[in-house]
Amino acid sequence: MAYKIIASQCTGCSVCDPECPNNAIREKGGTFFIKPEKCTECIGYFDDPQCVVVCPVDDTCVIDNSVPRYEARV
Amino acid sequence: MESKVLGRIGPRVAKSGCAAAGSCGGTDEQLAHLPEEIRKKVYNHPCYSEQAHHYFARMHVAVAPACNIQCHYCNRKYDCANESRPGVVSELLTPEQAVKKTLAVAASIPQMAVLGVAGPGDPLANPERTFATFRALSEQAPDIKLCVSTNGLALPDWVDELAKCNIDHVTITINCVDPEVGAGIYPWIFWNNRRIKGVKGVKILIERQQKGLEMLVERGILVKVNSVMIPGVNDEHLAEVSRVVKQKGAFLHNVMPLIAKAEHGTFYGVMGQRGPTHGELQALQDACAGNMNVMRHCRQCRADAVGMLGEDRGAEFAMDKIETMEIDYAAAMPRRARVHAAINEELAAKRAGTVHVPSAPPSPAGTKYRPVLMAVATAGGGLINRHFGHAREFLVYEASSQGVRFVGHRKADRYCGGGDTCGDGESALAGIIRILEGCEAVLCSRIGYEPWELLEQAGVQPNGEHAMEPIEEAVMAVYREMIDLGKLDAGHDAMQSKARA
Numbered sequence: 406m407a408y409k410i411i412a413s414q415c416t417g418c419s420v421c422d423p424e425c426p427n428n429a430i431r432e433k434g435g436t437f438f439i440k441p442e443k444c445t446e447c448i449g450y451f452d453d454p455q456c457v458v459v460c461p462v463d464d465t466c467v468i469d470n471s472v473p474r475y476e477a478r479v
Numbered sequence: 480m481e482s483k484v485l486g487r488i489g490p491r492v493a494k495s496g497c498a499a500a501g502s503c504g505g506t507d508e509q510l511a512h513l514p515e516e517i518r519k520k521v522y523n524h525p526c527y528s529e530q531a532h533h534y535f536a537r538m539h540v541a542v543a544p545a546c547n548i549q550c551h552y553c554n555r556k557y558d559c560a561n562e563s564r565p566g567v568v569s570e571l572l573t574p575e576q577a578v579k580k581t582l583a584v585a586a587s588i589p590q591m592a593v594l595g596v597a598g599p600g601d602p603l604a605n606p607e608r609t610f611a612t613f614r615a616l617s618e619q620a621p622d623i624k625l626c627v628s629t630n631g632l633a634l635p636d637w638v639d640e641l642a643k644c645n646i647d648h649v650t651i652t653i654n655c656v657d658p659e660v661g662a663g664i665y666p667w668i669f670w671n672n673r674r675i676k677g678v679k680g681v682k683i684l685i686e687r688q689q690k691g692l693e694m695l696v697e698r699g700i701l702v703k704v705n706s707v708m709i710p711g712v713n714d715e716h717l718a719e720v721s722r723v724v725k726q727k728g729a730f731l732h733n734v735m736p737l738i739a740k741a742e743h744g745t746f747y748g749v750m751g752q753r754g755p756t757h758g759e760l761q762a763l764q765d766a767c768a769g770n771m772n773v774m775r776h777c778r779q780c781r782a783d784a785v786g787m788l789g790e791d792r793g794a795e796f797a798m799d800k801i802e803t804m805e806i807d808y809a810a811a812m813p814r815r816a817r818v819h820a821a822i823n824e825e826l827a828a829k830r831a832g833t834v835h836v837p838s839a840p841p842s843p844a845g846t847k848y849r850p851v852l853m854a855v856a857t858a859g860g861g862l863i864n865r866h867f868g869h870a871r872e873f874l875v876y877e878a879s880s881q882g883v884r885f886v887g888h889r890k891a892d893r894y895c896g897g898g899d900t901c902g903d904g905e906s907a908l909a910g911i912i913r914i915l916e917g918c919e920a921v922l923c924s925r926i927g928y929e930p931w932e933l934l935e936q937a938g939v940q941p942n943g944e945h946a947m948e949p950i951e952e953a954v955m956a957v958y959r960e961m962i963d964l965g966k967l968d969a970g971h972d973a974m975q976s977k978a979r980a
Contacts, residue, residue: 417571418600420545424672451672458674461549 407444408454409469412436414462421466424459426450439469446475517730520647520701524593524624530829532776532787533861534822537593538584540577541570541783542608546600547632548668548684551746552707552737570783571599574611576798581616583801584785585623586811588792589818595626597650599783603633606640613644620808622815628652628705632668632684634691642698649695650733651688652705655713656723658682663712666746689727696728703731703774708755708763709747710737718766725771732767733774736760757875758917761886775887776874787859829861848967850879852886853954854915854939856923863945863953867926875918876950878958883951889914912937920957922950 407429410421415436422430422437427450429443439456446468447454456466468474521528524535572580585591594616596602602609613625627641628650641649655661661681668680675683695702704724706717713720721732737754739747746752755763764773786792855863856870870891877886891911908930915921921939924946934941945953961967 416544418544418546420547420600420604420669423545453673455672458672459547459669461546 407441407469407472407475408439408446408456408466409441410436410438410456411465411467412438414465416462418461420459420461421456424455426455430456439466441469441472444475448475517701521730524626524648530826530861533857533859534590534826535592535819536588536590536785536787537595538581538591538785539595539597539781539783540572540581540612541599542572542574542577542612543596543598543602543605544571544600545604546630547604547670548601548630548680549666550630551664551666551752552709552739552748554744554746554748570798572798574608574615576801577612578615578619579806580796580798580801581623582620582806582808583804584796585620585815586806586808588786589811589815590787590822591623591815592819593624593626594620595628597628601630601633602627603629603637606633606637610640610644613646617645622812622819624648626650629691630684631688631691632670633687635687635694638691638694638698638700641695642700646700648701648703650703650705651692651729652707653685653688653692653720653724654706654709655681655716656685656689656720657716658685660713660716661685664707664709689723692724692727692729702729703733704729705733705735705777707737708734708760710753710755710759712752714755714759714763717763718769721767721771721773729771731772731774733777734760734764734767735777735779738779757887757889757914764887775885848880848962850877851920851958851961851967852877852918853957854889854918854921855950855954856921857950861949861951863922863948863950864924867921867923867930867941867943870923873915873918873921874950876954878954883954883958908933912939915939919961922953922957 410430417432417435417437419432419437422432425439426447427443427445429440430437431440432438454466460466521531524531581594585594596609596612609627613627616623616625625644625646626648627646629652631651631653634649634651654664658678658681661684662678665681665684667674667676668684669675670680670683674680692702692704702724704720706713706720708714708717717734721734724732737747737752739745739752739754741748741751764775767773781791781793783793784791785796853876854873855876856865856867856873857863858865872888872890874885875887875889877884891907891914911930912933915934915937918939920942921934922942922945925943926934926941931941942957945956948956
């Protein structure tokens with residue numbers, strides 16, 4: 406149910422942090438990560454996942470396949 | 480085309496680096512038509528006044544990592560302590576650290592007059608950090624001028640806040656006023672929670688830049704415009720940019736050469752987009768100068784540069800060193816005031832002409848001599864006071880029957896690409912001779928035998944006879960010598976080139 410940030414590609418620029426509607430992004434050791442339990446893939450907030458579209462490094466914020474996809478509660 | 484563009488490595492904007500503090504200035508002559516009030520603001524700003532940059536220092540604090548647009552010339556993922564270019568930074572600072580660093584530098588380098596936030600991202604895409612820094616400094620160090628540089632996308636939202644913090648200089652990087660041109664420069668912008676690609680995104684960016692420019696001018700805030708010259712992309716368009724921004728009230732235009740190397744990992748670098756030659760840059764700056772004041776002494780410095788333009792003392796003020804420093808800013812202020820007053824007096828004397836300004840040589844019987852470019856090695860103060868072998872950059876002056884004018888600078892050290900790109904290829908000396916292309920003399924305080932010979936062979940006359948003399952006077956003296964020796968006579972050039980061949 407979440408996106409993840411590939412740490413080796415993260416520049417630590419912080420641009421994703423304030424854009425996340427779920428306040429799911431944290432910093433550790435100069436790079437950022439997403440708390441999967443908080444991430445809703447921006448469903449219910451925006452058409453596009455904000456971390457993905459604002460990140461300067463393409464393919465750095467990607468779907469985390471180790472957790473199930475988020476489903477909006479109706 | 481956007482998708483292709485997007486497929487590349489990441490990164491982001493840079494623009495600003497030079498923008499704010501980093502950069503450049505016009506000559507006094509170019510500023511002459513500005514109202515006195517604006518000229519006063521410009522005189523002691525190293526980035527705005529060609530004269531002032533020999534005396535006053537500046538610094539950037541890297542508090543703004545995030546960016547809201549993507550530029551093809553920027554990849555901030557790459558950070559090499561040996562290279563100097565906008566958007567690159569070694570150490571990100573919190574606003575608290577930035578304030579401490581600024582006070583430390585201002586206390587130990589009393590010539591430090593200007594603090595800029597220039598990145599490494601876009602300062603206005605990091606409003607909390609940027610304004611926390613400005614607010615604290617405007618309270619604690621009212622004798623420091625504050626500047627900011629921006630890509631302009633968020634600018635209209637922050638103009639009033641900038642005015643509140645007494646920011647009286649803003650630099651906007653404007654690379655185009657035509658979205659079609661901009662589509663080749665900006666792959667996307669982040670706007671209203673969407674990534675907007677191509678022409679559509681650029682159109683928004685341009686509208687916001689122009690609106691921000693107008694709002695700043697309305698509030699009496701000085702606006703300088705930076706443009707990156709990208710051959711084949713916007714080079715022919717920049718004279719139009721110059722015309723538009725002048726009409727809207729920008730007071731200076733700084734056209735900078737594209738920096739693009741494959742090892743920087745930027746889109747342009749990877750795609751092999753070339754930067755302009757010295758000649759192309761100067762020609763465009765001259766074309767823009769018909770429209771407005773053009774800056775030529777920009778060093779395209781890093782978003783964490785410290786010191787005089789062209790030097791970077793950032794390493795002396797790394798955060799770990801700052802943390803242990805005792806800073807008594809109250810005690811430093813009077814000393815700073817004395818140093819600034821002395822410099823301003825000297826600059827005013829220069830402007831008033833009490834310091835000798837060289838006049839053009841008499842042209843006997845209406846003979847018109849061609850202009851000559853000369854390179855100068857200087858450590859500041861407007862003097863020829865650097866050993867040739869120690870120079871990391873050369874200032875280039877043009878001497879002609881109109882007098883002496885500053886036309887630009889050339890970096891002597893190559894950008895460090897790290898690893899195997901360092902130190903290979905041409906020797907350092909051959910590299911310097913190459914960057915001096917087009918110059919017929921190089922003036923320095925001293926020079927060794929070997930470089931002397933090689934320079935002479937390359938057609939650049941070394942000259943160490945004017946050590947410690949004011950640059951303009953020395954350049955004119957050498958020009959007069961060349962005239963007296965018949966080197967500028969019509970037949971001489973042809974003879975020379977024949978002899979060389």
